[in-house]
Structures are given as structure tokens and as C-alpha cells.
Amino acid sequence: MNCQSPIVVALDYPTMAQSIEMAKRLDPSQCRVKVGKELFTTSGPAILDALHKLDFDVFLDLKFHDIPNTVANAVSVAAAAGVWMVNVHATGGRRMMEASANALQQRADNKTLLIAVTVLTSMDQSDLLEVGIDATPEQHVKRLATLAKSSGMDGVVCSAQESSMLSTELGKDFVLVTPGIRPAGSDSGDQKRIMTPAEAMAAGSHYLVMGRPITQAIDPIEALTQANKSLGVSL
Numbered sequence: 001m002n003c004q005s006p007i008v009v010a011l012d013y014p015t016m017a018q019s020i021e022m023a024k025r026l027d028p029s030q031c032r033v034k035v036g037k038e039l040f041t042t043s044g045p046a047i048l049d050a051l052h053k054l055d056f057d058v059f060l061d062l063k064f065h066d067i068p069n070t071v072a073n074a075v076s077v078a079a080a081a082g083v084w085m086v087n088v089h090a091t092g093g094r095r096m097m098e099a100s101a102n103a104l105q106q107r108a109d110n111k112t113l114l115i116a117v118t119v120l121t122s123m124d125q126s127d128l129l130e131v132g133i134d135a136t137p138e139q140h141v142k143r144l145a146t147l148a149k150s151s152g153m154d155g156v157v158c159s160a161q162e163s164s165m166l167s168t169e170l171g172k173d174f175v176l177v178t179p180g181i182r183p184a185g186s187d188s189g190d191q192k193r194i195m196t197p198a199e200a201m202a203a204g205s206h207y208l209v210m211g212r213p214i215t216q217a218i219d220p221i222e223a224l225t226q227a228n229k230s231l232g233v234s235l
């Protein structure tokens, strides 16, 4: 599908039926969709087939984090399922990321983007300190993103607050996927490092992950339309 928008709608629902009901209301030229831990745990891989049949590009967000062999095999199975994007945790380290990148390179005509999660957008400096990291989110994101790039990743998940810095440091082709997107005035929920859709694009983000501001809106389609309009996406 030739999608016009950088928005990826997080289908964070407890049942496959609810997610498909929402997907049928969305237009695959106006957004991509993300399948995360909640939806995948309830639906299994059938959800990927169902969303592909509706013509969506699918980001499989299971944030793999394990030994290199296990993650490389999991990433390979995800690519075989035809997903557009899959992610691993950068903190799994260089050997884990290299093994994953190699696994995808060995697939003929691989099209799946391999992305590493840096510092979760729900974390701030005090959260990092509690897990033993004495650095600002920006410093730690830079360190992990640099490692991810040199380990063969296509890009990273970070907050849009780090997009400008990463785009300068690692180049404009290194894909920046940014959750924690909140239109002005919307509830931040558990997200700490947030930006509006327009700010995130101006900062250099390539893709904007949006869940609750769309899925929990009184009118989800109108919420997506407004976000797309704020980005100048032709509707």
C-alpha cells in the first residue's frame, strides 16, 4: 500500500475483533498500523494476515530482547509473515542486533525494516537512574542509537525530543520511529517524553506512532484526520 501519512496507529486492543473493527474504519492510504504485545498475545499471527488482507503495512512491535540466536530467529519469522517493520531492544547489544540484521539479509529480497528500541518514551532521567543508568535520556538514546546503526539496524524507536539530535548525528536516512505523540491538549497518560505530530515531523521523525489519542478518541477517524491535516497530508 502506498501510504501518504507518517502516522502508525497502535491497535492496542484486548481482542482481535475490536482491532479489526477499528482497522476496517481506517484507510490504509491514510495510516499504517501497529500490532503490539496486548493484541498479539490475544490474537496470535492471525492478526497479521487479517491486517495484510485489509492492505495495511503492519509494524509488529514485540520488542524482542533475548540471546542473539533466539532474537534472530524470531525476527526472521516476523519477516516471513510479511510485516513492514519489526523491532528489538537495543540493550540486547551488538551481537544480538547483528545476528538479527544478518538473519534478514539472508532472506531473498527482504523488505522488512529492522528497528531498535532505545529508551522507552515512558521513561525520564529518574527512571533511568533507578535502573543504573546515570545519563540523561538524550545521552543514552544517542549511545544506543549509535550502537544500533553500527550493528546494522535500519533505524530506532526514540522520542521525538531526540529526533533532531539523531538526525544530525546519524544522518537523515536512519529511520526514526517516534511514539509519545500527543496532539496539543491531549492527555499524556504514562508517556513522559512527548511532542505534537507537527513538532515531531519538524524535528526529523520519519514515523509517528499514535495509540490512545486516536483509539480512545470519541471519533477516532476524525482524530486521525486532524493529525494528518496538521502534517499537511493530502486526504
Ligand SMILES: O=C(O)c1cc(=O)[nH]c(=O)n1[C@@H]1O[C@H](COP(=O)(O)O)[C@@H](O)[C@H]1O
Pocket: 010, 012, 036, 061, 063, 087, 117, 119, 120, 121, 122, 157, 158, 179, 180, 181, 189, 191, 209, 210, 211, 212, 213
Ligand atoms: O516500540 C514502540 O512502539 C513503543 C516504544 C516506546 O518507547 N514507547 C511507546 O509508547 N511505544 C508504543 O507506542 C504506543 C504508544 O501508544 P499511546 O501512548 O497510546 O499513543 C504503544 O503501543 C507503545 O507500546
